[in-house]
Amino acid sequence: MLRNWWKFLGVLLLAYSIYAGLATPLAPGIISAKSSATYTSDSTFTVTVFGYNTRFQTEQSGLHAWLMNNDKPVCAIRVEVIDETHAVLHFPPVAPIKDPLFTLKMHSTGDGLLVMENAIWTADTVTAGLTQVCQPKVASEDQNYHAYPFRYILYESIRNLFLHVPMWFAMIALLSWSLYNNFRYLRGFNINYDHRAHESVKVALVFGMLGLITGSIWARSTWGAWWVDDTKLNGTAITMLSYLAYLVLRNSIEDEQKRARVSSIYSIFAYVMMLVLIGLLPRLNDSLHPGNGGNPAFSNYDLDNTMRPVFYAAVLGWIIIGIWISGIRYRMRKLKEAHT
Amino acid sequence: MKKLALLVILLISFTGTAFSQSSMDEEIFKTLRGNASMNVVIVVAMLILAGIFFYLFRLDRKLNKLEQEVNEGKKS
Amino acid sequence: MWTRQIGKLVKRELLNETRQQYAVFGIILFVVSTIFIARFSFKAVKDIPTWNALFWIIMLFAAVTGIARSFAQESRGKLLYLYTVADPRALLVAKMIYNNISLVALGLAGIAIYGFLIEFPVQNVGLYILAIVLGCSALASGFTMISAIASKGGNNFALMAILGFPVLLPVLMAGIRLSKFAADGLTGDGAWQYAGLLIALNVAVSALAYLLFPYLWRD
Structure with missing residues (x-):
C-alpha cells in the first residue's frame, strides 16, 4: 500500500481538480450592454445591462455605474435595477473625446468591479471634451469572493x-x-x-x-x-x-x-x-x-x-x-x- | 460500465451546482453561447473520461488475453 | 589525421557519384521535371507565398530522393570495411559534408531553373540565396542522419519520408519564412531570427547525429 502512495496522490489530485474545477462559480461579469440612442450627445440615454452571476438586486444600494472614454469617467444619473442580472442605467448626454467607444464599469461591494471593454458605440463625432465628468465612488476594487475570472467569449x-x-x-x-x-x-x-x-x-x-x-x-x-x-x-x-x-x-x-x-x-x-x-x-x-x-x-x-x-x-x-x-x-x- | 455511469452522474450534479446560482434570460446570449459555454466544458470532460476509459477497457481485454496465454503455457 | 580522413571520405563520395552519373542526372532531372509539372499545372504563380512554398516543397522531395541513397547505396560489406579502416563518425561527417554541398548546389540550380521557367518575384535576392543555402544545408544534415536511421529499417523510400518529414518540418518552416521575408524585401529582426534558427537547427541536428551515430552504425 505504502509503495503505491503516488498513485493515491494522483487520484486525489485529479479528484480535487475535477471537483474544484467544476464546483467553483464563475465571477460576476457583464455579458452585454445595449444603448438606447445612436447619438449620445443630444439627450439623456439609457443603457440596458445583462449580467452573469451578478447580484444587482441584493447590492442595489451600493451599485454604481459609469462610462469611460479616454480615461475620463461619466457617471450614471440613476441605476434602475430590474432583477439580479438586469439593470437599466440612465446617463446624461455625453460626447466622446477620442474614440467613439465607451468602456462600461459597474461597482458594488458584493460583486466588486465589473468591466466591459468597448461596451457602447456612439455615432457622434469626436469632440473636445466630455460634458459631465464625475468621480465614481469605489471603496475597494478587491473582489472578496472565491470564483474563476469572468472572460468575455470564454x-x-x-x-x-x-x-x-x-x-x-x-x-x-x-x-x-x-x-x-x-x-x-x-x-x-x-x-x-x-x-x-x-x-x-x-x-x-x-x-x-x-x-x-x-x-x-x-x-x-x-x-x-x-x-x-x-x-x-x-x-x-x-x-x-x-x-x-x-x-x-x-x-x-x-x-x-x-x-x-x-x-x-x-x-x-x-x-x-x-x-x-x-x-x-x-x-x-x-x-x-x-x-x-x-x-x-x-x-x-x-x-x-x-x-x-x-x-x-x-x-x-x-x-x-x-x-x-x-x-x-x-x-x-x-x-x-x-x-x- | 456502472462506474462510468456513476461518474457521469456525479459530474453532471457538480455542474448543476456550478451555474444554478444565476438566472440568465438574455435571448441572444442563450442562443449564441448556450449556458455560458458550460456545455463545452461538459463535452470536453465527457470526451476525456470516455477516451481514458475506452483505453483502459482495451488494456483490460489485452490483459485477459495475456492471462489466458500464461495459464495455457503453465498447463502444457 | 581526422581532417585527412574526412577529406578522403568526401573525395570517395564524390568519386562514387561521378562513377554513377545516372544518379546525379536523375536528381537534376527530377527537379527539372517537377518544375515543368508546376509550370504546366500553374501556368503562372501570382501569389508569392504559394510560389515560395512550392519551391521549398520541390526542394524537400529532391532532398529525400537525393539523400535516401546516401547510406542505402553502400553494400553491407563495403560499409563494414569502411568502419574498420576509418572512424564511423568520420564517415558520417564526410557524408554530411558531401550532402550539404550537393543539396546546396541543387538548391541554387533549382531556384535558377524555377525562376527561369516560372517566375522570380524576389526583392532581396541576396537574402533569398542565403535562405536557400541555410535551409538546404540544414535539410541535408537532417536527412543524412535520417537516411542512416532508415537504412537500418528496411531501406525503403517510404520509411525515409515518414521519418524525415515530421522531424525536419521545423527546418522547412524556418526556410519558408526566411525566404518569404527575402521575397517581400523585408530585412528586419524577424528575418535574422529565422536565419539564426536555421543555423541553430543545423548545428543541433549535426551535433545530435555526431553524438548518436556510434550507437547506430553497429549491426
Whole structure:
C-alpha cells in the first residue's frame, strides 16, 4: 500500500481538480450592454445591462455605474435595477473625446468591479471634451469572493483549462519519461528500458489524441473553427506524427536490440524537434494560445490565484495517471516476453 | 460500465451546482453561447473520461488475453 | 589525421557519384521535371507565398530522393570495411559534408531553373540565396542522419519520408519564412531570427547525429 502512495496522490489530485474545477462559480461579469440612442450627445440615454452571476438586486444600494472614454469617467444619473442580472442605467448626454467607444464599469461591494471593454458605440463625432465628468465612488476594487475570472467569449469554458491543457502536459511528461528511458537504454543496452520508452510513447499518443479532440471542440466555441491555423496546434500535430513514425520505424526492424538502438536515436531526434516546434516556433510566430506572439501567458493573466492550484493539481494528477498506465503496459509487456 | 455511469452522474450534479446560482434570460446570449459555454466544458470532460476509459477497457481485454496465454503455457 | 580522413571520405563520395552519373542526372532531372509539372499545372504563380512554398516543397522531395541513397547505396560489406579502416563518425561527417554541398548546389540550380521557367518575384535576392543555402544545408544534415536511421529499417523510400518529414518540418518552416521575408524585401529582426534558427537547427541536428551515430552504425 505504502509503495503505491503516488498513485493515491494522483487520484486525489485529479479528484480535487475535477471537483474544484467544476464546483467553483464563475465571477460576476457583464455579458452585454445595449444603448438606447445612436447619438449620445443630444439627450439623456439609457443603457440596458445583462449580467452573469451578478447580484444587482441584493447590492442595489451600493451599485454604481459609469462610462469611460479616454480615461475620463461619466457617471450614471440613476441605476434602475430590474432583477439580479438586469439593470437599466440612465446617463446624461455625453460626447466622446477620442474614440467613439465607451468602456462600461459597474461597482458594488458584493460583486466588486465589473468591466466591459468597448461596451457602447456612439455615432457622434469626436469632440473636445466630455460634458459631465464625475468621480465614481469605489471603496475597494478587491473582489472578496472565491470564483474563476469572468472572460468575455470564454465564460464558463475557462474551466477547460483544467481538462484540455493537462492533456498536453501529460503527453510532454510521458515523452520526456520516454526520452529518459532512451538514454538509460543507450547507456547499458538493457532492453527493459527500451520497453518502458516504447510503452510511454504509446500512452503519450493517447493523451495527445485527447488533447487534439478536446482542443478542437474548445476552439470551435471560442475561435469559431474546428481547426485553426495556429503554430502551437500544428506543432503538436506534427510532434504526434513524428512519434507515429517512431512506431512505424519500430515495426520495420526485426532484431530486438537493433530495433531498440535505432528507434531510441530517432526518438531523441523527435524530442528535440518537438522542443523546437512547441517551445521555440510559437514564440517567433503569432499564436492564438496564451503566452505566444504578444498574447499574455498563463502566469500573469489567464491563470489567476484561484485557478492556479487547481490547474497544477490537474496537471500533476494527469501526469501521474499517464505514468501509471504506461507502467501497467510495461508490466504486461514483460509478462508477455517471459511467457513467449 | 456502472462506474462510468456513476461518474457521469456525479459530474453532471457538480455542474448543476456550478451555474444554478444565476438566472440568465438574455435571448441572444442563450442562443449564441448556450449556458455560458458550460456545455463545452461538459463535452470536453465527457470526451476525456470516455477516451481514458475506452483505453483502459482495451488494456483490460489485452490483459485477459495475456492471462489466458500464461495459464495455457503453465498447463502444457 | 581526422581532417585527412574526412577529406578522403568526401573525395570517395564524390568519386562514387561521378562513377554513377545516372544518379546525379536523375536528381537534376527530377527537379527539372517537377518544375515543368508546376509550370504546366500553374501556368503562372501570382501569389508569392504559394510560389515560395512550392519551391521549398520541390526542394524537400529532391532532398529525400537525393539523400535516401546516401547510406542505402553502400553494400553491407563495403560499409563494414569502411568502419574498420576509418572512424564511423568520420564517415558520417564526410557524408554530411558531401550532402550539404550537393543539396546546396541543387538548391541554387533549382531556384535558377524555377525562376527561369516560372517566375522570380524576389526583392532581396541576396537574402533569398542565403535562405536557400541555410535551409538546404540544414535539410541535408537532417536527412543524412535520417537516411542512416532508415537504412537500418528496411531501406525503403517510404520509411525515409515518414521519418524525415515530421522531424525536419521545423527546418522547412524556418526556410519558408526566411525566404518569404527575402521575397517581400523585408530585412528586419524577424528575418535574422529565422536565419539564426536555421543555423541553430543545423548545428543541433549535426551535433545530435555526431553524438548518436556510434550507437547506430553497429549491426
